[in-house]
Amino acid sequence: MPGPVRPAIADVARVAGVSRTTVSHALNEIGKVEPRERVADAAAELGHRPSLRARSRTIGLVSSMPIAVAGGPSRLGFFMEVAAAASEAALVHGYALVVVPPVAADPPLDSLDIDGAIVVEPDQDDPATRRLRARGVPVVTLGKQQSSDIPHVDLRAPLAGRLLLDHLREQGARRIALIVGGGRRNSYVDITAVYREFADRHRMEPVVVTADESGGEAAGYAACAELLNGHPDIDAICATVDAFAVGVLRALTEHGLRVPADVLVATRYDGLRARTSTPALTAVDLHLGQAAASAVELLLAGLKRETGPQVIANPDPVLVARRSTMRSPGEQQRDAGDDREQWTTAQPSSGSAARPKRTS
Template structure:
């Protein structure tokens, strides 16, 4: 039996230089469009490289430039919100588009999953920059990245840090959209349920809610839950709201984990969704779709949001400075059973 032929060795930059009759430095400049190389020579080098099947070594480029050519995507939300039943839905939706957008620009993307507590071990990552989803005002991960001198772009403004570039996720407009919908479906005593952490989305949602209450002569009722408690924190907060305000007939729970817990809490109180209380949440993910009843939510156009975040980060990686923010399309309502108007003949 004939032994298999040895694998064909990968052509090197020296092979290209010999075939083209030039130095390796000229090959490097020609292929990377750097330095001065006669146009005819540049084209000859590129033709030879193509004929030989030469591809530059990414590892060698990294060693030469000191760049990792890699960016990280991480969520500031704790595992109890971002993980669990949601299967990292929000993070994975952003990651799928961000990875493709980064790859077309010659970058790899590292997805950093949330952990149960504490700061992520980011010092183990060799990266050039990062996209952070919804940072808190005192976000330890952002602080660490900035201490390393790495460019950071946020999905959602970082509270108290207007210098950090961000992509607007329309928290004010999203909350206003959900409140208008609940009101149109017949709810007249609507509560707001937000997280206890200092996130810009909660700040904007509270402002939108208070404005809505003023416009509709409605007394504000705001519940607060700790994100670390996940769905159970949402359940407990909802039970407390109903005990203190039994007249409530609508609930805007910004976090999907809180919304799912609130549905459980409403059932514990002997009330029904949507017959007695209509409920809506922000993110149209697995939790919203698999909840019983399914939750009215919002399409946040995360594909466009992720693409803009990568583009914004690349501008800052290139030292261009770039825009301080980007604005993707506004939210679109996805109406489901949790907020359906109750028919008179039901």
């Protein structure tokens, strides 16, 4: 790997009217400030970089998810949380991280000069993964890519799903619906499987609605309206995507249903949306920072041709219970006298509804 190469010190010294030693000092943050500024100005004046350029080692972080779900308010969603941690981890190992957010209709995957890439929550047969690998760019994924043996960090989607469903049941829900995105992202596939198993075990009719990822909150809203139309008796909704969950909250409110008094709502990713929605959403801490760092390490081990595990299991996700699933002891369901009654007799287990708590 090429190391850092110094700029053309002689040229800079000439333009700045200082000695080479002064330039060297300035570049190393030694000596007085004034000559340092002059050196910087001189280098800038040269108008282009010295011809001998170092090439830093670079990895890419790529998302194939639409911005509507990956982005979040102020764009600070799942993907950027991963980007923050991954860029730190990469720098620690001497790599720069290029961020390829899911915005461009045609991201420049074919010309990115990267040594390897992390693809975030890929779909089955993910186009980004395929395009990168077709160029010979080593790829690891954050979350397994379905039906592939690409090295990946296991985000433990089944456990996250079980935590959410068990919690909803513990809070009294008996007719839980699931909203997932279209496509075959691993988290959707795994949580749907867990949900069907859960429904079977508790003799609950499975109700799964698919929402269009690119629709974001509006798609969650539409999916919830569809749910309420076909299944007016649901008492909890597990939305695998936080953007969907926010749309669900709006749809429930517009239908005159209160959260959590009438319907409980939970989502998977504990991001800005979950924390700032009204009510705040119960979600799962996926330890994304650690997952991102592991993905970087997995990728770099591959680049160095080190033998090692091809899968890193992220630590157990942790439920973060919030207001959207925590009924106050005094709160009653809207129509406890109607046909809901039969499955609302279970008492909510919590006495501290307003305070978020963590349960493992």
